[in-house]
Amino acid sequence: xxIYSLLADKISKTFNSQKxxxxxxxxxxxxxxxxxxxxxGSGKSTLLKILLKYIHPSxxxxxxxxxxxxxxxQIIYQNISFxxxxxxxxxxxxxxxxxELAIKLKSKYISNDLINDELNRFSLFxxxxxxxxxxxxxxxxxLKYCIANILKSDFIxxxxxxxxxxxxxxxxxxxxxxxxxxxSCLIYATNEKDELQFANEIVDLSLLNxx
Amino acid sequence: xxxxxxxxxxDVKSEFRTRVSFNTQLxxxxxxxxxxxxAVGNESISIPTTISFYWIVSIFAAMSGLSxxxxxxxxRGTFLFLFQLASSQSVFIGKLLFNAIFTILxxxxxxxxxxxxxxxxxxxxxxxxxxxxGSIGIxxxxxxxxxxxxxxxxxxxxxxxxxxxxxxxxxxxxxxxxQLSIEGAFFSxxxxxxxxxxxxxxxxxxxxxxxxxxxxxx
Amino acid sequence: MDFFxxxxxxxxxxxxxxxxxxxxxxxxxxxxKLNNLEKRN
Amino acid sequence: MRIIKYTTxxxxxxxxxxxxxxxxxxxxxxxxxxxxxxxxxxxxxNVIFHVPTAWTATIAFTMSLVYGFLYLQKKDFNxxxxxxxxxxxxxxxxxxxxxxxxxxxxxxWGSFWNWDPRQTSIFILLMIYSxxxxxxSSISEKVKRARISSVYSILAGVTVPFFIFILPRITSGLHxxxxxxxxxxxxxxxxxxxPNMLTLFFIGLIGFTLLYFWIFNLRYRLLVLxxxxxxxx
Numbered sequence: 001x002x003i004y005s006l007l008a009d010k011i012s013k014t015f016n017s018q019k020x021x022x023x024x025x026x027x028x029x030x031x032x033x034x035x036x037x038x039x040x041g042s043g044k045s046t047l048l049k050i051l052l053k054y055i056h057p058s059x060x061x062x063x064x065x066x067x068x069x070x071x072x073x074q075i076i077y078q079n080i081s082f083x084x085x086x087x088x089x090x091x092x093x094x095x096x097x098x099x100e101l102a103i104k105l106k107s108k109y110i111s112n113d114l115i116n117d118e119l120n121r122f123s124l125f126x127x128x129x130x131x132x133x134x135x136x137x138x139x140x141x142x143l144k145y146c147i148a149n150i151l152k153s154d155f156i157x158x159x160x161x162x163x164x165x166x167x168x169x170x171x172x173x174x175x176x177x178x179x180x181x182x183x184s185c186l187i188y189a190t191n192e193k194d195e196l197q198f199a200n201e202i203v204d205l206s207l208l209n210x211x
Numbered sequence: 212x213x214x215x216x217x218x219x220x221x222d223v224k225s226e227f228r229t230r231v232s233f234n235t236q237l238x239x240x241x242x243x244x245x246x247x248x249x250a251v252g253n254e255s256i257s258i259p260t261t262i263s264f265y266w267i268v269s270i271f272a273a274m275s276g277l278s279x280x281x282x283x284x285x286x287r288g289t290f291l292f293l294f295q296l297a298s299s300q301s302v303f304i305g306k307l308l309f310n311a312i313f314t315i316l317x318x319x320x321x322x323x324x325x326x327x328x329x330x331x332x333x334x335x336x337x338x339x340x341x342x343x344x345g346s347i348g349i350x351x352x353x354x355x356x357x358x359x360x361x362x363x364x365x366x367x368x369x370x371x372x373x374x375x376x377x378x379x380x381x382x383x384x385x386x387x388x389x390q391l392s393i394e395g396a397f398f399s400x401x402x403x404x405x406x407x408x409x410x411x412x413x414x415x416x417x418x419x420x421x422x423x424x425x426x427x428x429x
Numbered sequence: 430m431d432f433f434x435x436x437x438x439x440x441x442x443x444x445x446x447x448x449x450x451x452x453x454x455x456x457x458x459x460x461x462k463l464n465n466l467e468k469r470n
Numbered sequence: 471m472r473i474i475k476y477t478t479x480x481x482x483x484x485x486x487x488x489x490x491x492x493x494x495x496x497x498x499x500x501x502x503x504x505x506x507x508x509x510x511x512x513x514x515x516n517v518i519f520h521v522p523t524a525w526t527a528t529i530a531f532t533m534s535l536v537y538g539f540l541y542l543q544k545k546d547f548n549x550x551x552x553x554x555x556x557x558x559x560x561x562x563x564x565x566x567x568x569x570x571x572x573x574x575x576x577x578x579w580g581s582f583w584n585w586d587p588r589q590t591s592i593f594i595l596l597m598i599y600s601x602x603x604x605x606x607s608s609i610s611e612k613v614k615r616a617r618i619s620s621v622y623s624i625l626a627g628v629t630v631p632f633f634i635f636i637l638p639r640i641t642s643g644l645h646x647x648x649x650x651x652x653x654x655x656x657x658x659x660x661x662x663x664x665p666n667m668l669t670l671f672f673i674g675l676i677g678f679t680l681l682y683f684w685i686f687n688l689r690y691r692l693l694v695l696x697x698x699x700x701x702x703x
Contacts, residue, residue: 016612017701054294055429056613074424080295087291090221092228104217105296355625362618365608373605376598377625380632407636418628422621425542429614442490449486453479456684463691470698 002066004079004154004185005029006051010060013046020046021205023060028201030154033186035196038205044189045084047205048159051187052082064155078106081148084159085141091133095124095143098132102147110150122146122172137164145176156180158188161195174198214297218305222280226309236276236317243268244324251329261325261332262389266382268321269342270349273314277353278370280306281361290361299427300420303354307416310350318342337392337401341385344408348381351412355419358426381411471687474680481677489518489670513577517671520570522678523563524592528630530560530682531595535627538620550616551697553623554606555689559682561599568592591633598626 005027012022020043028034036044049055051062053073064071064079071079089098096115103110119125122142132140141164148156161177162170177198180186186198196202226233247264256264284290293302322342325332334342356374363369388404494514537553540546571589572582583589605622609615 014701016610049429052295053428054291058613074298077295077298082291082295084291086288088288089292090225090289091287092225097224101217101221102296105214359605359618359622359625362614363605363608369604369608372601373622376594376601377629379594380629380636411632414628418625422625425617425621438490438493442487445486445490446483449482456475456688459688459692463688463695466695467691470695 002154003029003068005065005068006155006185006187007063007065008051008060009063011047011050011057011062012059013043013050013055014058024203024205025060026201026203028185028187030185031182032200033181033188033198035199035202036187036189036205037191037196037202039191042205044191044205045086045159047203048084048157048187048189052080052157066154079154080157081151081153081155082157082159083141083144083148083161084157085137085163086159089132089140089143089147092131094131095119095128095135095146098143099147099150102151106151106153108151115150118146118150121149123168138166138169141165142169142172145173149176149180153184155185155187158186160190161188162190162192214301215304215308218293218297218302219308222305222309226313232276232279233313236272236313237320239272239275240268240317240321240324243271244321244328248328255331256329258331258393259390261329262386262393264329265321265325265332265389266345266386269314269318269345270378270382272317272321273346273349273353274371274374276317277310277314277350278357278360278374280310280354281357285361285364294427299423303358303419303423306357307351307354307419310354311347314346314350314353315343318346333393335392335395337396337398338389340405341388341392341401341408344405344412345381345385345389348385348408348412348415349378351415351419352377352381355415355422358419358423362426362429377415381408384408384411471684474684474687478677478680478684481673482681485518485670485674485677489515489674492666513574514667516570516574517667518674520567520574521671522674523570524567525675526678526682527560527563527567527595529679530556530563530686531599531627531630533686534560535623538623538627541616541620542624547613547616547697548694550620551693552686552690553620555686555693557599557602557623559686559689561596561603563682564592564595564599568596594633595630598630602626 006029007027009025011024013020024047026034036047038044046055050057053062053076064073064076066079090101093101099115116125116128119128122145124139124143124146127135127139132143135143158177161173165173177186177188177195181198188195188199190196247268284293322334322339326334352374356370356377359373360370384404384407388401388408391401391404534553534556537549537556541549541553568589571592575584575586575589576582579586602619602622606615606619609618
């Protein structure tokens with residue numbers, strides 16, 4: 001079993017000379033999940049996107065390690081899954097087609113009944129043939145979790161885990177978070193107090209915030 | 212390499228489902244061609260003019276259809292989903308394949324329309340070869356500029372302003388080569404044009420593969 | 430009037446030189462301003 | 471920097487004084503006399519300004535391309551400032567080259583603009599870099615603007631050699647040095663000029679290149695200052 005870890009080293013981000021946060025450092029690994037908290041606009045989502053290497057940090061850098069060997073940022077996408085309310089799946093495809101696309105691109109081979117179990121777990125089984133465009137926002141969010149769980153990526157990033165979810169959805173996601181906390185390196189952003197239970201280390205951006 | 216085929220097939224499937232840009236391009240060619248036919252009336256036009264009409268229709272159809280290939284991902288918010296699934300190069304090659312085949316199909320459609328409606332126009336093998344090389348070139352320029360545009364979130368007019376200067380070398384050679392091919396030139400006369408177009412396409416694709424990695428993240 | 434006929438060339442020369450000297454002074458002025466600005470911070 | 475300044479002044483002043491004042495004589499004996507070139511006569515003096523500006527424009531654009539590439543590799547913002555400074559200068563010299571070229575065309579071929587291959591190349595160069603500046607102005611965030619404009623300058627840079635070296639050769643045109651023009655004097659001069667004219671020609675080239683480096687240095691230092699207090703606010 002390879003040990004994966006992520007090192008954030010003094011990351012700071014300024015946007016056109018307006019400082020968002022400074023010197024964020026932590027080391028995330030399997031079993032040491034990180035929660036990023038802070039008031040709205042303190043840059044939680046920006047920090048998450050920097051960790052994903054989707055946004056360049058102004059200072060400091062993000063390094064991924066597999067058995068203490070740095071992973072080149074060109075191929076880091078293979079080990080990452082990201083769940084957030086502000087991106088969409090392919091709405092003209094059905095749930096199965098979206099899942100199939102993700103599986104093929106990550107060259108993973110997963111049997112159909114395992115997929116059906118996962119869909120069942122996230123209570124999407126009887127909608128799996130419908131186009132994602134007709135899904136409610138809660139169902140779309142659950143489908144993103146379902147894809148992340150099927151791929152079993154080593155790094156899982158989540159922005160506002162329980163957004164657009166009803167109580168039943170929250171329960172499913174809480175079980176999911178508890179389960180993956182021990183299997184993959186979890187980093188998530190939230191400001192709901194009851195979600196902090198899944199983190200071993202909390203990074204509070206409001207303290208580091210300057211403005 | 213197979214990842215880009217998956218991306219290509221995904222784009223083809225989503226194009227079949229929505230059929231948005233395919234219809235706009237076909238309608239575009241029909242309207243532009245009908246305007247030309249009204250203007251020409253029934254007197255026969257010389258070969259250079261038919262060639263210039265052909266490439267005007269083809270370029271502007273490409274300009275209107277191909278610029279959306281990356282912007283669509285940004286607008287519909289699916290970019291972050293794609294970002295976590297594939298590398299910038301495989302997505303670029305996938306989109307490039309889609310654009311190239313898409314342009315070739317549209318150009319064949321224009322070819323048929325032109326041979327039906329304009330009698331002086333008779334496409335031969337060399338012309339089709341020129342057209343295919345030209346479509347690959349147009350597609351490669353459009354794909355990399357579409358990637359730039361998708362990051363700048365501004366109107367598609369910027370797309371035309373950015374891609375036109377880069378297309379000019381290809382356009383000049385295309386017009387000369389297609390003129391020669393229609394007039395029935397031998398291969399030896401057109402070898403210079405073919406080698407230029409092949410060289411131009413290869414260097415553009417290689418440069419774009421290097422540049423796309425810098426366009427991938429914010 | 431034949432003064433202009435023979436040596437038009439020197440008129441052109443003097444105008445060009447005038448423009449060129451103007452450019453040089455302009456550049457030196459900018460350089461001086463830049464040096465002060467750089468000394469200040 | 472000091473040597474560059476004074477050599478520039480020295481070289482270009484010589485070029486202007488000698489280039490304009492040397493008389494044109496049918497059979498030159500002394501070194502300070504130019505041979506008359508049939509069909510050009512006095513208009514040959516345009517070589518003092520037109521060719522050096524075109525030459526400096528190419529250097530400036532290539533330098534801008536190189537700095538853009540370095541910025542992408544090294545992520546050091548100073549390279550980006552050098553790339554902008556060089557692109558602006560390139561644009562200025564390109565306009566100068568177009569204007570002097572048009573004046574030359576007016577007297578040599580009767581009209582200011584007649585789509586001679588070399589004129590189309592300069593025009594397209596202007597279009598490329600106006601697209602570059604339009605692109606720059608449509609992005610607000612400093613670092614993103616730097617990255618995307620460097621990407622575009624490299625992408626457009628690939629086509630520039632085509633215009634300068636291939637296009638004039640494959641299409642016939644009126645410009646000296648294009649296909650079918652025997653006596654030839656394009657950017658790649660066939661050195662049919664008299665030796666003294668030739669030395670003056672090179673003095674001009676070196677002088678203008680040094681002038682470019684001098685103004686570039688000033689512009690770069692200005693941009694650095696601008697960038698510094700912009701990020702201090």
